Amino acid sequence: MHAGQTQSISFGVGYAFADDDSDDDANDPALVGAQSGDGVVASVGWDYWGDGSRMAQVLGSFNFGNEFLWTRGRAGFRLTPTSPLFVGGEAGILGGGDANAFIAQFGPLIEWRFNPQFRLTGSAGLKVGVAEVEGNAAYGRLEFLWLPLAR
Numbered sequence: 001m002h003a004g005q006t007q008s009i010s011f012g013v014g015y016a017f018a019d020d021d022s023d024d025d026a027n028d029p030a031l032v033g034a035q036s037g038d039g040v041v042a043s044v045g046w047d048y049w050g051d052g053s054r055m056a057q058v059l060g061s062f063n064f065g066n067e068f069l070w071t072r073g074r075a076g077f078r079l080t081p082t083s084p085l086f087v088g089g090e091a092g093i094l095g096g097g098d099a100n101a102f103i104a105q106f107g108p109l110i111e112w113r114f115n116p117q118f119r120l121t122g123s124a125g126l127k128v129g130v131a132e133v134e135g136n137a138a139y140g141r142l143e144f145l146w147l148p149l150a151r
Contacts, residue, residue, distance in 0.1 A: 006048065006049060006050045006051070007046065007047060007048040007049065007050075008045075008046070008047050009044075009045065009046045009047075010043075010044070010045045010046075011042075011043070011044050012041075012042070012043040012044075013040065013041070013042050013043075014040070014041050014043075015038075015039070015040055015041065016037070016038060016039055016040075016041050016063055016065065017038055018037050018038055037063060037065050037066030037068065037097070038065045038066075039063045039064050039065015039066055040063075040064045040065065041061055041062065041063045041064070042061065042062050042064070043059070043060065043061040043062075044058075044059070044060050044061075045057070045058070045059045045060075046058045046059075052078070053077060053078045053081065054075075054076070054077045054078070055074070055075065055076045055077070055086060055088070055111070056073075056074065056075045056076075057072070057073065057074040057075075058071075058072075058073045058074075059071065059072045059073075060072075066096070066097050066098075067096045067097060068094075068095070068096040068097050069093065069094060069095060069096045069102075070092070070094045071092050071093050071094065072090060072091070072092035073090065073091055073092065074088060074089070074090040074109060075088050075089065075090075076088025076089070076109060076111060084112055084113045084114065085110065085111070085112055085113075086110065086111040086112075086113070087108070087109070087110055087111075088108070088109050088111075089106065089107065089108050089109060090105075090106065090107060090108075090109050090123055090125070091104065091105065091106040092104070092105050092106075093105075093130065095130070095131070095133070099132055100131065100132055101129075101131060101132040101133045102129075102130040102131040102132070102133065103127045103128060103129055103130055103133050104127070104128050104130050105125055105126065105127045105128070105139060106125050106126060106128075107123055107124050107125015107126060107139070108123065108124070108125065109121060109122065109123035110122050110123075116147065116150040116151055117146060117147050117148060117150050118144070118145070118146055118147075119144065119145040119147075120142070120143070120144050121141075121142070121143045121144070121145070122140075122141070122142050122143075123140070123141050123143075124138065124139065124140040124141070125138070125139060126138060126139070127139055
């Protein structure tokens with residue numbers, strides 16, 4: 001990992017252990033992102049925070065064992081110069097595996113920064129079949145980020 005004054009980038013390699021690497025539901029857009037399997041996993045992440053008025057993030061991982069790709073990009077801006085509320089959007093592509101099924105997902109996001117150490121992010125949107133996936137599905141997500149050393 002390398003962190004600077006306005007951004008950071010990280011690379012990782014690990015191994016995933018999974019109980020079930022079945023892809024029985026790989027053509028269901030609501031479940032295609034849930035596929036798991038044993039294998040070496042490589043990941044990359046880039047975060048940008050600049051002067052604090054904007055944010056951007058690009059994340060990706062690939063499981064070589066089941067050939068599954070997961071990506072997400074986000075961007076947002078502070079609603080007003082002193083507001084703890086950020087608004088923006090996100091998009092991603094995920095899929096692969098034996099079924100070679102891929103979906104795209106996209107939608108708006110909001111983030112509330114309680115203080116420099118704690119953030120709560122909500123996003124929701126649509127999952128759309130790109131390859132070997134029939135139909136669409138909605139998604140919603142609530143995340144938190146705790147940065148104990150942030151100032």
